[in-house]
Amino acid sequence: MYISIIGKAGSGKTTLFQALSGVTKSLNGGSRDIVAIDVPDERLEYLSSVFSPRKTVYARIDVSDTIAIDKGDLKNETLNQKSVQQLRSSDAFLLILKNFDNGEEINPVDDFLAIYNEFILADMVQIENRIERIERQYGKKDAPPYQQERGLLEKCLDHLNNGAPLSLLALPEEEEKRIRGFQLLSRRPMMVVVNCTEQTLSSAEFVAEEFRNTLPPHIPVLAVCAKLEAELALMSPEERTIFMSEYGIREAIRSRIIHIALDTLGLISFLTVGDDECRAWPIKKGMNAQDAAGTIHTDLANKFIRAEAVSYKAFVEHGGFAGCKKSGLWRLEGKTYVVQDGDILSIRAGN
Numbered sequence: 001m002y003i004s005i006i007g008k009a010g011s012g013k014t015t016l017f018q019a020l021s022g023v024t025k026s027l028n029g030g031s032r033d034i035v036a037i038d039v040p041d042e043r044l045e046y047l048s049s050v051f052s053p054r055k056t057v058y059a060r061i062d063v064s065d066t067i068a069i070d071k072g073d074l075k076n077e078t079l080n081q082k083s084v085q086q087l088r089s090s091d092a093f094l095l096i097l098k099n100f101d102n103g104e105e106i107n108p109v110d111d112f113l114a115i116y117n118e119f120i121l122a123d124m125v126q127i128e129n130r131i132e133r134i135e136r137q138y139g140k141k142d143a144p145p146y147q148q149e150r151g152l153l154e155k156c157l158d159h160l161n162n163g164a165p166l167s168l169l170a171l172p173e174e175e176e177k178r179i180r181g182f183q184l185l186s187r188r189p190m191m192v193v194v195n196c197t198e199q200t201l202s203s204a205e206f207v208a209e210e211f212r213n214t215l216p217p218h219i220p221v222l223a224v225c226a227k228l229e230a231e232l233a234l235m236s237p238e239e240r241t242i243f244m245s246e247y248g249i250r251e252a253i254r255s256r257i258i259h260i261a262l263d264t265l266g267l268i269s270f271l272t273v274g275d276d277e278c279r280a281w282p283i284k285k286g287m288n289a290q291d292a293a294g295t296i297h298t299d300l301a302n303k304f305i306r307a308e309a310v311s312y313k314a315f316v317e318h319g320g321f322a323g324c325k326k327s328g329l330w331r332l333e334g335k336t337y338v339v340q341d342g343d344i345l346s347i348r349a350g351n
């Protein structure tokens with residue numbers, strides 16, 4: 001899973017990247033760094049304290065800083081190919097909007113629309129080009145696979161023509177697979193981070209709410225002060241506590257951003273426990289037990305027999321596996337069981 005931080009020049013992309021990754025780098029823009037970060041998970045922390053495993057492995061996602069983008073950059077192909085490819089290979093976008101005052105003009109809503117619409121336009125251009133190529137190659141000849149593709153492309157184009165991103169277009173699985181290869185930008189989920197000044201941090205929730213009411217309703221919005229968060233990320237736990245109480249920050253926003261990002265991506269995690277390893281496994285919401293087993297090892301999917309399952313909540317509230325068995329909360333699930341967020345699973349597989 002790969003999340004790109006995008007935004008206009010000077011919006012705070014690199015600062016937010018530092019806040020999320022804890023990696024310091026020079027704020028000179030244009031860098032294309034990618035860092036894998038652990039997904040904070042209190043459930044996993046608790047389970048590790050119970051099992052004291054040799055290893056605790058968090059779910060990981062990749063986060064990257066990107067070059068600034070602005071209106072026209074994609075449509076007019078002024079961005080370099082590497083940067084475009086980086087955007088296209090992202091699974092989701094975290095769009096940061098400048099809402100802090102450093103003497104320059106601030107237009108966060110305009111900035112949002114510039115990039116949001118740019119992605120829609122870029123997809124339109126790409127689809128139109130593809131349709132043209134199909135026509136040139138096959139003319140009006142009846143070549144069914146291409147006619148099918150053309151039908152799908154035209155459906156997408158209609159949708160984009162209404163000013164809506166492709167992330168809001170529901171497609172049957174077959175078409176979904178077909179469209180994936182095009183790496184269309186507006187098909188990716190997007191979340192917004194409003195980057196505020198230190199002074200307005202106390203009203204961050206109010207600011208976020210305002211933006212939620214202004215931006216399209218499907219876009220998750222958070223308000224942060226990226227600069228403070230980046231400083232927090234580099235501190236020792238002791239320093240952090242003092243700093244947070246000074247600024248009246250209740251929780252570092254890092255964990256919230258990451259969790260909203262995962263939710264935007266439609267990801268949940270299941271957990272595995274043992275003396276050797278406690279681990280969180282990220283999977284797509286709706287995945288069945290057999291496919292989930294396959295994320296651990298393909299053999300476990302191929303030779304799947306049953307999944308032993310206990311929800312994390314039941315584990316905590318009923319005193320572990322033994323208590324859950326007594327209370328009838330320890331389950332044996334089959335291949336088609338839809339795995340839930342926080343399920344603690346143990347896969348039984350044949351030899």
Ligand SMILES: Nc1nc2c(ncn2[C@@H]2O[C@H](COP(=O)(O)OP(=O)(O)OP(=O)(O)O)[C@@H](O)[C@H]2O)c(=O)[nH]1
Nearest residue numbers: 009010011012013014015027029068100225226227
């Ligand atoms: N006051 C304030 N300043 C910030 C905040 N976030 C970033 N800045 C400042 O704004 C400037 C630009 O931040 P960057 O993180 O480099 O922005 P960027 O989007 O990576 O910029 P480019 O890569 O050049 O497009 C820096 O001087 C930051 O210190 C913030 O939350 N509050």
Ligand SMILES: [Mg+2]
Nearest residue numbers: 013014029030
């Ligand atoms: Mg930068």
